[in-house]
Amino acid sequence: VYVIADTSCGPGDAERFGEILLRFARASRSEPGCLDYGVFRSVEQPERYLSVEKYADSPAFEAHRDSPHFRDIGMAELLPLATARDVRVFTDPKTVPPRS
């Protein structure tokens, strides 16, 4: 299960938002079912962040959403700073071979 969470915050909150998001990423990486949690920032819109997450399966993603850090950091600290949020879940990634 791949998850792309696209979140924007107010311009004045961008640095602080990134710091909280990194803390959330570290906590999420400690979940047994979380295989990867990368934090990326838009080059053109510095108040926009992308979390790129990989979970072992759907129950592992549910466990992430039921975790204490999801509640205490995600819901309590990040969500109030978010001005826009779009979360997409993908389950059928295909690797594209390079052009030769």
Added chain:
Amino acid sequence: VYVIADTSCGPGDAERFGEILLRFARASRSEPGCLDYGVFRSVEQPERYLSVEKYADSPAFEAHRDSPHFRDIGMAELLPLATARDVRVFTDPKTVPPRS
């Protein structure tokens, strides 16, 4: 069709890579079938970039890979700077409703 292209370059090339990637993004956005092309940079690994792309359909993605800028910027300028590259294509995104 959603595409996530994860590319790393050498530490000394990171700023230049980002500039070329933005130029490539602008050219790609001019394709009729390219609906979105975002450029993101890892907060923890500044030499790692993510392109988050959306195409109208598979032929539109093929048109991207057959475009002059794919050859002249992607293959000729970006690829030689890339130290690692992983491109994944997703076709079944589901939007996750927010937790209440």
